Amino acid sequence: MSRPTDHEARELVIQITNDLFSMGLLTATGGNISSIANEEGTLWITPSQMYKGDLHADDLVRIRHDGTVLEGSRKPSIEYQMHARAYEVRPDSTGAVHTHAPVATAFGICNQTFPPINTDAVFLRDTVTVPWIMPGSRELADAVGEALVKSRGAILQNHGLMTVGPTLRKAATRAMLLEETAKIALYVKQFGGEVSLLPDEWVEKLAGFADFV
Numbered sequence: 001m002s003r004p005t006d007h008e009a010r011e012l013v014i015q016i017t018n019d020l021f022s023m024g025l026l027t028a029t030g031g032n033i034s035s036i037a038n039e040e041g042t043l044w045i046t047p048s049q050m051y052k053g054d055l056h057a058d059d060l061v062r063i064r065h066d067g068t069v070l071e072g073s074r075k076p077s078i079e080y081q082m083h084a085r086a087y088e089v090r091p092d093s094t095g096a097v098h099t100h101a102p103v104a105t106a107f108g109i110c111n112q113t114f115p116p117i118n119t120d121a122v123f124l125r126d127t128v129t130v131p132w133i134m135p136g137s138r139e140l141a142d143a144v145g146e147a148l149v150k151s152r153g154a155i156l157q158n159h160g161l162m163t164v165g166p167t168l169r170k171a172a173t174r175a176m177l178l179e180e181t182a183k184i185a186l187y188v189k190q191f192g193g194e195v196s197l198l199p200d201e202w203v204e205k206l207a208g209f210a211d212f213v
């Protein structure tokens with residue numbers, strides 16, 4: 001794993017925040033994005049409460065895992081503990097994404113799991129659902145950390161989702177795939193006809209490629 005420069009990390013956090021916001025996966029102030037920083041044990045994270053549609057590199061904050069601010073004048077996201085925990089349990093990760101994506105959130109509230117309806121659903125089948133825990137709490141950070149040991153994506157019931165990746169782009173891709181696949185699962189239920197699933201032997205073959213996200 002190569003560490004990004006601080007300039008690269010900040011540019012990527014802004015780019016991904018803009019992408020996710022334009023896709024409707026972040027709400028006006030809900031959701032947060034981070035990247036590991038150049039100095040080990042520190043990360044760049046989006047600020048607390050600010051409107052997510054117009055963030056700039058100088059709005060980002062560099063913190064230690066305990067929340068100590070090292071650079072930037074804003075207050076770090078209240079979910080900084082969840083991001084710090086994600087990097088601790090997945091030391092190969094360089095980026096983490098927390099969104100309030102509407103369909104994936106509703107999917108989690110209704111205790112849904114991904115049936116093998118397409119290739120992405122097979123790749124996401126190890127996704128863990130974490131029950132409701134107060135946002136911004138140490139308890140939530142610990143529960144999400146435990147879930148991220150089993151999968152690089154977790155759905156947070158009554159809240160949103162969290163992903164990590166070897167690159168921030170990959171973490172964002174997984175967050176996007178979770179929303180898109182939850183949407184298709186919803187449409188399948190709405191059509192309500194006979195559901196055609198991928199054949200078992202293909203599910204097994206495809207599961208071998210799941211690491212790509």
Ligand SMILES: [Zn+2]
Binds near residue numbers: 099100135159160
């Ligand atoms: Zn949240």
